[in-house]
Amino acid sequence: MTQLPHGWVDAAIEDCLCSLDDGRLIHQGWSPQCERVPADDVDAWGVLKTTAIQPGAFIAEENKKLPHAMEPRSGIEVRPGDLLLTCAGPRARCGVACLVRDTRPRLMLSGKMYRFRVNERDIDPRFVEAALLSPALVDALDEIKTGISDSGLNLTHSRFRALRIPVAPRPEQERIIAAIEEASSKLDAGEAGLRIVRQLLNRLRDAILAAAVAGRLVPQNAMDTPASNLLAHLGIEPVDRDDLPNLPEGWAWAAIEGVAARMPNALAIGPFGSNLKVTDYADNGVPLVFVRNIRRRDFRTALKHVTHEKANELASHSVRERDVLITKMGDPPGDTAVYTESRAAIITADCIKVTCGAGVTPEYLSLAIAGGHTRRLLHEATRGVAQKKVSLGRFRVLPVPIPPLEEQARITAEVDRQMSFVDACERAVDDGLKRSVALRKSVLKAAFEGRLVPQDRTDEPASVLLERIRAEREATLEPSGPGRERRHE
Numbered sequence: 236m237t238q239l240p241h242g243w244v245d246a247a248i249e250d251c252l253c254s255l256d257d258g259r260l261i262h263q264g265w266s267p268q269c270e271r272v273p274a275d276d277v278d279a280w281g282v283l284k285t286t287a288i289q290p291g292a293f294i295a296e297e298n299k300k301l302p303h304a305m306e307p308r309s310g311i312e313v314r315p316g317d318l319l320l321t322c323a324g325p326r327a328r329c330g331v332a333c334l335v336r337d338t339r340p341r342l343m344l345s346g347k348m349y350r351f352r353v354n355e356r357d358i359d360p361r362f363v364e365a366a367l368l369s370p371a372l373v374d375a376l377d378e379i380k381t382g383i384s385d386s387g388l389n390l391t392h393s394r395f396r397a398l399r400i401p402v403a404p405r406p407e408q409e410r411i412i413a414a415i416e417e418a419s420s421k422l423d424a425g426e427a428g429l430r431i432v433r434q435l436l437n438r439l440r441d442a443i444l445a446a447a448v449a450g451r452l453v454p455q456n457a458m459d460t461p462a463s464n465l466l467a468h469l470g471i472e473p474v475d476r477d478d479l480p481n482l483p484e485g486w487a488w489a490a491i492e493g494v495a496a497r498m499p500n501a502l503a504i505g506p507f508g509s510n511l512k513v514t515d516y517a518d519n520g521v522p523l524v525f526v527r528n529i530r531r532r533d534f535r536t537a538l539k540h541v542t543h544e545k546a547n548e549l550a551s552h553s554v555r556e557r558d559v560l561i562t563k564m565g566d567p568p569g570d571t572a573v574y575t576e577s578r579a580a581i582i583t584a585d586c587i588k589v590t591c592g593a594g595v596t597p598e599y600l601s602l603a604i605a606g607g608h609t610r611r612l613l614h615e616a617t618r619g620v621a622q623k624k625v626s627l628g629r630f631r632v633l634p635v636p637i638p639p640l641e642e643q644a645r646i647t648a649e650v651d652r653q654m655s656f657v658d659a660c661e662r663a664v665d666d667g668l669k670r671s672v673a674l675r676k677s678v679l680k681a682a683f684e685g686r687l688v689p690q691d692r693t694d695e696p697a698s699v700l701l702e703r704i705r706a707e708r709e710a711t712l713e714p715s716g717p718g719r720e721r722r723h724e
Contacts, residue, residue, distance in 0.1 A: 240685030242404045244697040249396035251363065251701070253354040254708055257310065261351045261392060263322065264311050264344025269299035280307040280341045285321045285328055288348060290368050293319065293335045298342055311344040316352060318360055320367065322390040323347040329388045330376035332367035334360050349395065354707070357700040362408040365415055366400050369679040375399065401683050402701065404694035411682050418678045422671050429667050436661050440531075443653050444606025447646050448636050450483035459639035461485040462594075466493070466637065469594050474634040480608055486638045491604070492631040494595040500551045501590040504563060504627045505583040511541070511549065521546035522580040524554060526562045526570075529586065532601060532654070534560065534572040537580060546581055554580050554588045557597045561587040561604060564624045569613045571601040587630060595635075599643035602650060603635040 239245060252260045267282065273296060274281030281298035288294075301307055313319070317335040321328055324347060344350050353360050366372055375398060382388035403411060446452040466473055466487055474488040482488065495501040505511075505524075516523070522537035529535075546553070554560065554574050562570045564585040574580070574588075582588050591597045603609055616629040638646065681687045 239401055240690050241692060242407070242690060242694055242696040243685060244402045244701055245399055246402050246701055247396065248398045248400045250705060251353055251358050251400065251402060252351050253704065254711060255352060261349050261396070262311055262344060263349055263392070264346050265308055266346035267301065267305055269301055272300050273298050274300040274341065277339050277341065280343065282343050282345050283313065283348065284345065285324055285347050288319050288321050288331050288333050290331055291333055291364060293333045293338065295338045295342060301343070307341070308343060311350070312340070313338055313342045313344060313350065316355070316360060317350045318352060318363055319344075320349045320390070320395070321347060322349050322395070324388065326377070326380065326385040326388055329380055330373070330390055332364055334364040354704055357405060357704055358402070359405070359408045359412055361412045362403070363400070365412065365679060366683055369683045370676050371680070371683060372398070372400065402697040403685070404697050405700060406694045407688065407690060410688040414687050415678060415682055419675065422675060426668060426671050429664050433661065433664050436657055436664070439657055440654065441606065443650060443657070444602055447650050448603045448607035448609070449480070450486060450638065453642065453645045453649050455483050455485060455642065459485055459641040462487040462637040462639050465594050465640065469592065471594060476634070479634060482636050483638070485642070486636055488634045489594070489637050490632050490634055491589065494592055494600065494635065494637065496590040496592040498590065501592075502627065502631055503552055503582070503588055505586045506549050506552050508584060511583060515541050515545050517542050522576065522578065524560060524574070524580050524582045524586055526564060526585050529560045529562050529570050529572045531570055532572055532605065534575050536576070541581060549581050552582050554582050555590070557591075559589040559591065559597050559601050559604070561589070561630070563587050563627070563630065564622055566623055567614045568617055568623060568625050569604065569610055571605045573597045573601050585624065587627060595637060596640070596643050596647065598647040599638075600635065602647065607636070609633055609635045
């Protein structure tokens with residue numbers, strides 16, 4: 236650790252803690268079989284989930300309701316002033332700390348978290364929270380986690396109690412916290428502004444798509460072949476419904492199944508679970524397309540595969556270059572992308588693919604499904620509570636606005652041009668948010684190296700307050716023994 240400033244002490248964290256109600260320094264919770272719903276009623280007991288502990292933030296709503304038949308353990312009820320730390324879970328979630336500034340009653344610790352407190356006369360709990368979130372302590376916590384897999388690590392009592400923490404004089408702790416909070420407030424405001432910009436960019440995307448498929452993005456050309464003539468030539472019956480908006484001259488409404496290619500399986504969904512199982516996955520072979528690969532006009536390369544033999548069994552679910560892919564589940568469904576890979580793939584459950592016929596380009600059909608009136612109709616056609624889905628039967632009859640082929644090309648080119656600008660703005664927003672995260676770390680790093688606020692040599696040294704904590708604890712605690720730090724049960 237960097238050499239500490241005047242008056243600071245490098246101490247084990249257990250030397251900073253005060254005794255809890257039962258004389259222990261650390262409590263660990265309880266993990267009973269709870270109901271899946273949270274304890275919304277303040278009269279009901281709940282057990283906190285580890286997600287209640289976020290870096291520097293306590294979220295009381297993240298809990299599970301204790302069944303009425305189970306007796307609560309009031310000794311592990313969380314109270315304001317408690318410092319909490321996750322002690323089990325994936326690497327990124329084990330060792331996360333927060334201070335409970337406020338909470339509703341009747342919430343208990345789970346077995347995957349620790350609770351401890353400090354004597355606020357000598358140590359500011361906000362100072363300890365910030366220290367545990369500082370880059371040096373985050374790294375130190377990571378080094379003392381145990382386990383054989385990053386998906387499931389633990390932080391033992393003994394290792395945590397020995398964790399070294401820099402302690403500043405009490406007045407300097409307050410100056411540090413004030414400086415951290417001031418910097419955090421400014422960063423919070425900046426991040427909030429960036430998130431508003433991101434929301435506005437998403438609205439701009441929707442507006443661009445809506446304008447594109449309503450004939451308001453590029454001018455019409457009287458020399459273009461009207462879509463109605465093209466559809467009639469292809470034998471496609473236009474859709475004529477009173478509830479559909481009026482279209483520009485030369486445009487026509489047509490059902491998705493009408494503009495699909497005249498070939499078997501031009502409209503298809505992924506195979507049912509009984510036809511494709513996880514055990515069918517292979518390291519190489521024919522790619523599988525999942526819902527997660529279809530994101531807002533962007534196809535993301537598939538990473539999972541099936542053997543060529545299995546792909547032959549699922550040939551009716553195959554997708555080829557320039558097919559249109561649509562998600563049939565989500566909140567809401569309807570993300571679209573044009574398949575850009577040169578090799579064939581197999582779509583999985585909850586994906587729809589459309590092979591376009593001569594009357595529509597894949598690029599335009601993807602836009603028409605993703606935006607405007609067709610998107611709204613798709614949302615209305617979804618069914619389900621836990622998982623909203625649109626069936627292939629309801630999807631195939633959805634009407635889409637079809638402009639002349641020449642205008643389809645102009646529309647997709649203009650959408651690409653405008654979306655590239657929106658994408659660049661969104662990247663700038665993401666970069667700003669990343670810089671904000673880095674600045675927060677820099678503030679904390681400077682704070683616990685003694686570089687954030689000036690030192691005052693008249694402050695009582697931290698060594699004195701730690702000696703006072705130790706003396707008071709020895710005067711009130713029973714002699715230490717193997718049972719003092721046992722898990723609270």
